[in-house]
Amino acid sequence: MSKLTMVEALSLAMDQEMERDENVCLLGEDIGINGGVFRATKDLQQKHGESRVMDTPLAECGIVGTAVGMAIYGVRPVVEIQFSGFTMQAFDQIEQNMARLHNRTRGKYTISMVLRTPYGGGIRAVEHHSESREAYWAHTPGLKVVIPSGPRNARALLVAAIREDNPIVFYEPKSVYRAFREEVPQEPEMMEIGKADIVKEGSDITLISYGAMMRPCKEAVEDLADDHNINVELIDLLTISPMDTATLTTSVQKTGRCVIVHEGHRTCGVASEIIARLNESVFEYLEAPIKRITGFDIPFPYFQVEEHFLPESEEIVQAIKETIDWQ
Amino acid sequence: MAPENQDTTRATSGEEVVPPHTPSVMNTGPIDLGHIEVLQILNEHGEVDSGLDPHLSDEILLKVHRAMVLTRAFDQRMLTMQRQGRMGTFAPNIGQEACIIGQVIPLTNDDWFAPSYRSFGAQIVRGWPMEQLMRLWAGFHDGFPPPSHVNDLPFSIVVGSHVLPAVGIGMGMNYKKKNDCIVVNFGDGASSQGAVSEALNFAAVYKAPVVFVCENNGWAISTPIQKQTMNEVLATRGTSHGIPSIRVDGNDILAMICTTQEAVQRAKNGEGPTFIEAMTYRMSLHTTADDPKVYRDESEVEPWHCRCPIKRFETYLKNKQLLTEESIKELLESCEQEVIEARDKFYSMPAADPCEIFDYLYESIPDELIDQREEYLQRLRNKGVNDE
Numbered sequence: 001m002s003k004l005t006m007v008e009a010l011s012l013a014m015d016q017e018m019e020r021d022e023n024v025c026l027l028g029e030d031i032g033i034n035g036g037v038f039r040a041t042k043d044l045q046q047k048h049g050e051s052r053v054m055d056t057p058l059a060e061c062g063i064v065g066t067a068v069g070m071a072i073y074g075v076r077p078v079v080e081i082q083f084s085g086f087t088m089q090a091f092d093q094i095e096q097n098m099a100r101l102h103n104r105t106r107g108k109y110t111i112s113m114v115l116r117t118p119y120g121g122g123i124r125a126v127e128h129h130s131e132s133r134e135a136y137w138a139h140t141p142g143l144k145v146v147i148p149s150g151p152r153n154a155r156a157l158l159v160a161a162i163r164e165d166n167p168i169v170f171y172e173p174k175s176v177y178r179a180f181r182e183e184v185p186q187e188p189e190m191m192e193i194g195k196a197d198i199v200k201e202g203s204d205i206t207l208i209s210y211g212a213m214m215r216p217c218k219e220a221v222e223d224l225a226d227d228h229n230i231n232v233e234l235i236d237l238l239t240i241s242p243m244d245t246a247t248l249t250t251s252v253q254k255t256g257r258c259v260i261v262h263e264g265h266r267t268c269g270v271a272s273e274i275i276a277r278l279n280e281s282v283f284e285y286l287e288a289p290i291k292r293i294t295g296f297d298i299p300f301p302y303f304q305v306e307e308h309f310l311p312e313s314e315e316i317v318q319a320i321k322e323t324i325d326w327q
Numbered sequence: 328m329a330p331e332n333q334d335t336t337r338a339t340s341g342e343e344v345v346p347p348h349t350p351s352v353m354n355t356g357p358i359d360l361g362h363i364e365v366l367q368i369l370n371e372h373g374e375v376d377s378g379l380d381p382h383l384s385d386e387i388l389l390k391v392h393r394a395m396v397l398t399r400a401f402d403q404r405m406l407t408m409q410r411q412g413r414m415g416t417f418a419p420n421i422g423q424e425a426c427i428i429g430q431v432i433p434l435t436n437d438d439w440f441a442p443s444y445r446s447f448g449a450q451i452v453r454g455w456p457m458e459q460l461m462r463l464w465a466g467f468h469d470g471f472p473p474p475s476h477v478n479d480l481p482f483s484i485v486v487g488s489h490v491l492p493a494v495g496i497g498m499g500m501n502y503k504k505k506n507d508c509i510v511v512n513f514g515d516g517a518s519s520q521g522a523v524s525e526a527l528n529f530a531a532v533y534k535a536p537v538v539f540v541c542e543n544n545g546w547a548i549s550t551p552i553q554k555q556t557m558n559e560v561l562a563t564r565g566t567s568h569g570i571p572s573i574r575v576d577g578n579d580i581l582a583m584i585c586t587t588q589e590a591v592q593r594a595k596n597g598e599g600p601t602f603i604e605a606m607t608y609r610m611s612l613h614t615t616a617d618d619p620k621v622y623r624d625e626s627e628v629e630p631w632h633c634r635c636p637i638k639r640f641e642t643y644l645k646n647k648q649l650l651t652e653e654s655i656k657e658l659l660e661s662c663e664q665e666v667i668e669a670r671d672k673f674y675s676m677p678a679a680d681p682c683e684i685f686d687y688l689y690e691s692i693p694d695e696l697i698d699q700r701e702e703y704l705q706r707l708r709n710k711g712v713n714d715e
Contacts (some may be wrong), residue, residue: 014677025502050480051501051502054533056529056532057525057528057529057532059489059525059528061521061522061525062491062522062525062526062528062529064491065490065491065492065494065495065522065525066491066492066494066495066498066525066529067495067527068491068492068495069491069492069493069494069495069496069498069499070495070496070498070499070502071495072480072492072495072496072499073495073496073499073502073503074499074503074620075498075499075502075503091486092488092522093488093491093522095491096485096488097488097489097491101481101492102687102689102690103687103688104471104472104481104689105471105472105473106469106471106472106687107469107472107480107687107690108472108473108475110690123593130384141688142688142689144689165690168690175529194693194694242694242695242696243695244695245694245695246694
C-alpha cells in the first residue's frame with residue numbers, strides 16, 4: 001500500500017495494465033514525453049515506447065474514430081481527451097461508431113476501448129474546461145459511463161474498464177486529481193462496473209452523488225450527524241450507465257427520503273433519471289418529495305464566480321433538513 | 328455617429344495602415360494545384376495503352392468481367408424488387424462497376440475493406456452472399472455483420488463516418504506488426520466531411536497501410552461537385568496531407584486494378600497511405616427515394632453511356648479473343664440466373680426475429696436492459712407476436 005493521489009492511481013492502473021496485456025495502448029494529445037496535461041501518463045511513453053503511448057494530432061474526433069478502428073482490429077486503446085469539453089468534437093465517432101459497432105455487427109466486432117477524460121469545475125480553468133456532460137453519454141445506447149470519486153476506486157474502476165469488452169466513457173473528476181491521497185494497494189484490484197457503493201449506511205435519508213460532488217456530500221453527512229443527529233445513507237453511484245437501480249431503490253425503501261447531488265446541468269440530468277426510477281419502483285415508500293441539487297441550465301460560468309455555481313455542503317445540509325422536516 | 332471617448336490610437340480603416348496603391352504582396356491568381364496524374368489504360372473505345380497494359384492473366388480478366396456483369400445484374404434486380412415493394416430504399420451503382428470492383432481485386436482475405444452504401448459490387452467480390460446483401464437492404468439486422476470469413480466493416484450510412492475507423496484498423500495492423508492493408512471507399516460528398524480530413528491526416532502521420540479510394544461520381548444527392556468544393560481535384564486532399572495521390576479514370580477497370588495494386592503494395596511495404604481519386608459518374612439515382620430530374624439535366628448523363636466500364640472492357644476482351652458476342656450473352660444470362668437464385672433464397676429466409684433487438688448492444692446484457700427487454704416482450708405478447 002502507498003498513499004496516492006487520483007492522478008497517480010490512474011497512472012498506476014494504466015502502467016500495470018500495459019505490462020499485463022501488450023494489446024493495451026494509449027492515445028491522446030501530449031500524453032507522451034509531456035505525460036498529459038494533468039500528467040496522468042507521466043513516464044509511460046519512456047517505459048512502454050512510442051508505439052504504445054501514442055501522441056496524436058490535435059483532433060479529438062480523429063483520436064476516437066481511429067481508436068474504434070484499432071479496437072475492431074483487437075487492440076485495446078485507452079484514449080485521453082484533454083478536457084471533457086473537447087469530447088464534443090468527437091461526438092460523431094462516439095455516437096456513430098464507438099457506441100454502435102458492436103450492435104451493428106451483432107457482436108462480430110468488440111469495441112474494447114476506454115475514453116478517459118477529466119470533467120467538472122473547481123480548478124479555475126478557462127471556458128470549455130469545466131463541463132459535466134455525463135448525461136449525454138448515459139443517453140447514448142451502447143456506452144457504459146463510469147465516474148470514480150477517489151484514488152482507490154479510480155484505479156480499481158479503470159483497471160476494470162480496460163479489461164471490459166464494451167466501450168467505456170470514463171469521466172475523471174479533475175478537481176479531485178490532486179485534492180487528497182488514499183491508500184492504494186500495489187496489487188491490481190478491480191471494482192465491478194455497474195455497481196454503486198454504499199459509502200456509509202444510514203437510516204434517515206439516502207444521499208446519492210458521484211465524482212467530485214462526493215466530497216461536499218461527505219462533509220454534509222458528517223455535519224448532519226454531528227449537529228442535527230441525522231443519520232444519512234450515502235451512496236456513490238460510480239457507474240452512471242448502466243445504473244445500479246437496485247442499490248438505490250433498496251436504500252430509499254429503507255429510508256423513505258432521498259436527495260441527489262451532481263454538478264451537471266439539471267434538465268434531463270442524471271438526477272432526473274434517478275427520480276424517475278425511484279418514482280416507478282418505490283413511490284409508496286416515499287415520505288417526502290425527492291430533492292436534487294444540480295448545476296443550473298446555463299453554460300458553466302467563468303471561473304471568477306464558479307464557486308457559487310458548484311453545489312456546496314451547506315446547501316446539501318439544508319436540502320436534507322428540509323426533506324427530513326417535510327410535512 | 329462617432330462614439331464618445333474614441334480611442335485615437337486605434338486605426339479606423341486599413342488605408343490608414345497601408346496607403347492605397349501599394350503593390351500587392353499576395354499571389355491571388357489561380358492556385359497551382361501541382362501535378363496530379365490522370366491515369367487511363369483502357370479508353371472508352373476499348374483500346375488499350377499497350378505501354379501500360381498490365382497483361383493480367385486470362386483467368387483474372389474473366390473473373391473481373393464476371394464480377395462487373397454480376398454487379399449490374401444484382402443492381403437491376405434490386406431496383407426491380409424495390410419497385411415491386413419487396414425491397415427497402417436502395418442505392419444503385421450503375422456505371423460505376425469498374426471503380427467499385429477494381430479497388431478490391433488486389434486484396435487478400437487477410438486485408439480489409441471499408442465499404443460505403445454504394446459498394447455492394449465490392450462486397451460481392453469480398454464474399455458477402457447476395458442474399459445477405461438483399462437482407463441488409465430489406466431492413467434485417469442480420470444482413471449487416473460481415474460474414475465470418477470476411478474482414479470488412481459493415482457499410483457506412485452516415486457519409487464519411489467509416490473513414491476514421493478504417494484508418495484505425497490500419498493503425499492496428501501497424502501495432503500488431505501485420506503485413507496487411509485496408510481499402511476504404513467513399514465519395515466526393517464525403518470529401519467535405521471534417522472527419523475524412525482527420526482520417527487522411529492520421530493515416531499520413533502514422534504511416535497507416537490505408538488505400539483511400541475516393542469515387543468522384545460528380546453528385547452528392549443533388550449537389551454537384553462544382554458546388555461541393557472550389558477545388559474539384561479531390562486528389563489534392565491527399566497531397567495536402569502529404570499522401571501520394573493519383574487521379575484515375577474510374578470507368579477503366581485496368582487502371583483501377585493497377586493503381587490499387589500499387590497502393591496496396593506501398594501499404595504492405597510500410598510506405599503508408601495512398602489516395603486514389605476515381606473519376607466516374609452517378610448515372611442513376613442517389614437512391615430509390617431520389618428523383619434526379621428535379622435537379623439535373625438528363626443530357627448530362629448521355630455521354631456516360633458511351634463511357635460504360637463494362638462495354639469497353641468487353642471490347643478489350645473480345646480483341647483478346649477471350650469473349651464473343653455469344654459468350655457475353657451466356658454470361659449475362661448466368662449472372663441473372665445467379666441473382667434470381669439469391670433472390671429466391673432471400674425470399675425463403677425466415678422473418679426478422681423481433682425478440683433479439685436488445686441482444687447485441689453489449690457483450691452481455693446489463694440488468695436494466697433485461698428489465699426493458701421484458702417490458703418489450705410483454706408488449707409483443709400483448710400484440711400476439713410469438714416471442715419464442
